[in-house]
Structures are given as structure tokens and as C-alpha cells.
Amino acid sequence: MAAFDPGSFRDPAGRVVRQGDRIFRVITPEKAEETKAVLDAPFFRRRAGASIVQTWVPSDHDRKSVTSAIPGEFPLVIEHERLEVISYPFEWPFSLLKRAAELHLEIHLEALEEGFDLSDSSAYNVQFVGTRPLFIDVLSFRRYKAGSYWSGYKQFCEEFLAPLLLTAYRGVPFNEWYRGNLSGLDLVSLAKLLPARARFSLQAQMHVFMHARLMRRIKSHDGGLAAKQGQLPLASLKGILRGMLSYVRSLRPRGLETTYWKDYEFNNSYLPEDAERKRTAVRAFVENAKPALLVDLGCNSGDFSELSIAAGAKSTVGVDFDQGALEAAVSRADEQRLPILPIYQDLTNPSSSQGWAASERGAFVERVQPDAVIALAVFHHLAIGKNIPFSAAIKWMVDLAPKGLLEFVPKSDPMVQGMLAHRGDMFLHYTEEKFRQELARVATITSEAQSSSSGRRIFTYER
Template sequence: MRLIRLKNFNLDDRGCIFEFDGRIFRGIYEHRKDLILEILNGGLLEELVKRGLFVPTRVSDLKLDDYALVLEHERVDPIIYPYEWTFSMLKSAALMVLDIFEVAKKYGFYPLDCHAYNVGFKGGKPVFLDLGSFFKTNAKEDDCLLSNFIRNFSRSYYFPLFLWSRGIVDLVRFNFYRGFYHSYREYLLLREGLSSGFRIDEALSRLMFKGLKEIALFIANLGYDESPIGDFNVKKGYAPLISGLKILFKHSGLNLVCLKGLREEIENLKVNFKTRWEDYYGPAPKLTPRFSRILSLVKDLCRDAETAISFGANACFFENALLDMTHIKRVICQDADFNALDAGFNRYGHRSDGKEIFFACYDFLKPLLPITRVKSPYKRFKSDLVIALALTHHLILREGCSMDFILKEFRKYTNKFAFIEFMPLGLWSPGSEVRVPPWYTRDNFRNSFCKYFDFLLEEQLEENRILFIGKVK
């Protein structure tokens, strides 16, 4: 037996994660065995799994040197990383973590290590993945642990949700890419309209009149911000006030009031800005003859395909129909327009037929690869069938990408088949003049297509839609 240790995801003192034959195992160290068994047998894990909040987990018969206990977790695949989530995915993950907190608290635990990289999506719902995140509470440390949970939760979910709701999307996604947590200082900069060089105690005079939630966030995050802007030195006159607030929140239960306020605000947060493609299908999309023909071709030509990835999925109407009307069991919807993809998540994310639909918001022509803690999208999202409908003309004529480059990228995501449309009239709409460069031709696209796929079929579906179907060489 050859176990692969997932080195980049072993950051706690409870044990280590291993992969074998597509299965996920967790080895538990001897000094943490009793704690983990209490989580397993004391009712906590059972209730979390029953409520769909934690990935199903069992004690394995597997024996490993250096580990007193081995667990097996149900695999969640594919993993969609937080910087690839939509707003509603992040929001649902935040509310799920608060639900976990309420359950864990009943059994004497807090989910301290609650950052978003410990969350996966299954069946359109977030699910927690890390058993090592639960810490046992006690009377002596309870308030300190609770403050730690508020800090980690706010920096993982509330701050990025607040920024995103105000249109600061790129910063949120970059912060998720570079690490687990978001900056309290950036949150204050936007919320309070402070100058970039403000001192943290300057904000306190404003926060004192903003309610218990804001004061609790201030106390929990004081001294833990990673931002290089400014500092956290506190003016001498403020020190007694801050000390008094720490004592008050430590012994009064006001931190729990803060969590209630956080839940209420998160439930009400919305995105209040439009994106280019979010209304692409309109309020009542219908299955066109073109879509019906493509679905028929998938059934006829891709009988041994079970999974698909669709690029430029917009609000995912076609992808949902692909699951409804063909044998495909899983589809991954990709789009760089976060509002469009978010509409798809909200409309089609929850299925009850056993088939799965996933949502990944990123620019597939510029995937973020250098970070060592994550796997590339090529590995995570590779499927039996790659689909790109009404997309290549934007990439070629608007983004300036070559046909070869685009088709080479599509090839990296498929094991078997490719369904890719070419728009011979380019960025054209009925009634307008056709303007395309002389090299932008059907023949040139076909030649590029055949470099990466064995040609199966070429069919004109509409005036400006030619479908190319190929099989992996």
C-alpha cells in the first residue's frame, strides 16, 4: 500500500492527511486520540454529519505506524478553493460555520480553525472538512477561545463578505489566494471611511457608538492584523479603556451577542452592483433548437463520458439542462463573471437526483498556479468532456488570444471529448456589419482544432455558431 501524504494540508498537531486509491485518510497522533474519540463518540460528529455540516467520517481498520487511530473521510471532489467561489458560496459557507459553532458549543467544543480552506461544496451546499479544527472548551479558557473564534471567523468570512458587497471583489479574491485570512484594517478603512495611515485607536472612538458587534470585533482582532499599513500602537490615554473593554467582553457573554449580530448582518448582505453577463439568459431561459441539438450530440457521441466542464457558462442554464437531459453525472461550470455564475449557483446548485453541479469562478486563460498549497485547476477540474459555447470569438477578437493557445488550454481540461463553437462572423449581432480580420476563418480554426483533437464532426447550428466536436488524440 502506497499512501500519499498531503503535506501542504497537515498544519495541526492532531494528525496528518493521506490519500490512497482516491480515498482520504487521517492519521491521529497518540496524544490526541482521546480528544478525537470524544468528538467521534460523544455525539458531536454524529449531529454534524446528520445535519449535512461535516463530511461523513468513520474509523478505519487501516493501521499506520506513528498513528494511534486512522479515520476515513468521504472524499469531496472537486475541491473549489475560496478564491474561486462566488458571493453566495462564501455567504453560505459563513452561515454553515456559524451553524457548526452552535452545534459544537453544545458538546463543549469550538471550531477555532474555521477558515474557508477547510470548506468544500457537495450537492450545492458547503460542508466542513477538518476534524482537527475543534478545540475543547473549559471554564478557564472559554472566553479566550470564543474571542479567537470570532477573530478567525470575521477574518475568514465576514470581512470579505462586507468588502465584496461594496464592490471590492478583486481584493477579496486576492486575499483568499495569498492566504487564509483577511485584514481587519481593510475592513475598517472601508466601513469607517478612515485614511490609509490611521492608528487603530483612532477607530475606537467611532466604534464605541456603533454597537456591541463592532466593539467585539475590535477587541478580538486587536494585535492580529497582518496588514503592513500603519501599526497597532495604542495612545496612552486609550490603554485603560481598551483593557476595561477586554475584561468586560471576557466575563459578560457579550461575545455571543456579537455572533448573533454577525449572523443577522451576513444574512442581509447582498451584492449591489451589476456585471456584464449576469442577465445573459434573461429571467425565463428556454431550450433553443441549438441547445437541443448539442444535447443530442452529447448523448450520441459521448456515451462513455460521465463528467463535463463548461467554460463561459454564464448563469449555467445549458449546464443544468445537460444534467437533466443526458447521461452526464457531473458538470463543472466555469465563468469569470462572478454575478452570472452566482445566479447559476443560486438557481441550479441544489439537485435531488444524485447528479452534481459545481461552480468555479476564475479566468481559465490565466489560472493562478504558483501557490504551493493548492492543486492546479487542470488537475482538479479535468473531465471527460470539455464544452465552450459562444466563447472563442470573445477570447480571440476581444482578449487577443490565438486559436492555438485557446484550444491548447481546452485540451488540458478533458480526458476524452471536446465540444467547441466557432463564431465565423466574430463579434457580430444581426443587422450589424461583419468585421473580422482576414486570418479569422473557419478553415484556420479547424486546422488549429485538429492539432489537439481527432476530428469527429463539424456542424453549423446557427448563422454565427459552428460546433466542432473532437476526441482527445
């Protein structure tokens, strides 16, 4: 049954429609001919399937099947390649948000060369396949009109540039700030947060400080690049976009060099034989499960995500809250061309349904539905570090995927001893036997084995 995607209502030119596992976009009469021209444009054909989502016109039978199930008049229907994972800008590490910004600007410049423009500059127009950015909003392309300004300028500054600058200048991760306001970071507030030295940057002056002053003066959320009167020559528009692209490319994150978990793969309490036990267990689990999509909870630098790919997983989503570890995982995926997408999540507060009617942006567990999950050295951080109820933590992990590999870390382990050192042991029910009982209550335990000399134990389950 075809149905509108709840997050696609803002575009008056069309809507995204889901029909089973297929993704369609229905287009209004006013936009149909222009969209056909976009699909035939050389820049679009060059990039389709590589950096623009693969798109085609379906058969008349499929078109009628879609349009007959939804209200409205839509003379043109196009179909997109289905992406296995949908992620959001507030979940991306710095390098991926930067990569998405660069792609947006590069595509805009290339489209202008062939007589097309972009109507907006939303960060949600980009998705990732592994660490490769993919532009997905075909309807944001339109024919260029002589003298046009960059209509998505303010949006680009708020959804791309401002979060990057917060981390580049202040070393403050943007993720939670961004999640708190789905439209990005307010430029007036950012101008107050940036250090004095940022004022010596011509680009920061133009795109943040002067922009913020303009917004305060007009007291509106429609602050643009310049006044509405007059026209902007095409060469000037291209120059502005190239300048922004150069500025974005120059940005580097601060404060990620020495994060606690970044080098955990190499600096931990495991003996060499313990590390090999764990790798053997992961390899055997993945070879048996053969997941199309695997989620690696607490992925650190992506060591076990890489191992999972080698063992037969087609792709993985690596989840962590440590920014340095996520950047290391991105580098690993890039260097070895691995289908790994590292994203930011606090497992005690994962991305929830947000936006209009709490349905515009789906929750993490709605968008990421893996065939298997691995959670190594994660459970004690939830149960002891964050006081998540024992049964609830296990059930959440089991609900995430039909098959999984979970590691239990006992109180005798040095890591748990360190966590208990300054708070006392009030976790009387934190035992291996209790873990086994709770896991058996919601799933079938298919195997278990010791994974370290300190008593860590790995369990595999099936729902």
C-alpha cells in the same frame, strides 16, 4: 501508495493522506482520544454526511497500509468521503462564501452545546458538493475549556467577514483580492476601504474598525477578541457567535443586479432556432459522453449545466467571471436541487498553485479534472478579446478533459464584429479552417455541425 497531502501540513495534530482515490487523516497520540470523542458526539453524528464530511474508522488492514507508508507515529487513522471537486474561498461567488460562513458559525454553536469548541475558523475548512457546504476539518474540533475565547475570531473576520463586507458595502468582487492573499483580507486595509456609513453599523464597528485599531496598536498578527487576561463566560461566547451569524445572514452583495452576462441566457443575438440547435448538440454530446463530472466553461446562469445534468451528467462545475451570472447559476442550482457548483475563474488567469512551496493550494486544473468539457461562445473571447494564441487556447481546452464540445464563432458573427469594431481586424488567422486544423492537431474531431445562422459551428472531440 500513500502520501501526505501537500496542503495539510499546518495542523500539528495530524495530516491528510491520499492513497489512490481514498482520503485518510492520520492523527497524533496527543489528539487521538479527543478525536474519538468528537466522532461519537451527537452533533457530529447528526451532521456527518450532510453538512460535515462523512467520516469513519477504517479496518486495521487499511490503517496499517496507510501508516506503514508515511513517517511518524499515528495511533488513530480515520477515512473521509472523497470529494470529486476541491474549490477554494477565493473562487466562490458571494452567496457561497456567505453560506460557508453561516455553516461554520452554526456548527461552532452546536458543538459548544455538547462541550466541544473549534480551534480555528478557516474558510478552507469548508468545501461544496454542488451548492451545499460541507465542513471537512475534523481535527479542528476540541473539548471546550471553561472561559475560552473565540480563538478563530481574527481568522473568521479575515477569511469570511472581510471579503463579504468588501462586496456588500463597495460592490467590489472579493475574488482577486482574496486570491492575492490566501489568508483573506487584511482588516486594517479593509477599514480604510469601507464607506463612512459602515461606521454606523455596530457590528462593523466591533469586527472591523475596533479590531483594526487593536491590531495597529499591538502591532501583531495575533489580535484577538479581547485581551488575553481573564475569562469569557460560555454564554458570552455563544452570544458573540450568534451576533456574528445574524450579521453575516444580513449581508447582501452590491452591484450584481445589472452585470453584463447575468441575463445573457434571455438577452442575446440568437434566433430561437439557433438556441435550439445548440441545446440539441449539447444534449447529444452529454448523452454520448456520460460524464461523471462535466465542466461548463462560460456557464453564464447555468442553462447548459442544467441541460447537461438532465442529459446524464452526474455533476457539473460551472465556470464564469461574471458575478451576476454566477449568482444566477447558484439560484438555479438551489431552486432545482441540481448538482452544479458555480465558481469564479478568469480563463486567461485561472487559479494557479499557491501557498507554501507553491503546493499548498493546488491549481484549478489539478483540482478539477472532468470527464468532459463544454465551451460555448468562449473561444473568441480568448483568441480575440484577450489575444491568447489560437493554438494555445484550443490545447488548453483539450487538455482539460478527454472529451469536449467546443463552439467556433466566426468573424461574421455580430458578437465578434462588436469586439473588432474599436481595435481593427489584426486576427488574420482567425478562421474556421484554422480552428479545425488546430483542433485536429491535438485531438480527434468526432463531429461538427452548424449552430447558428451567423455561421457558428460546434465541434466535438476526443483526445
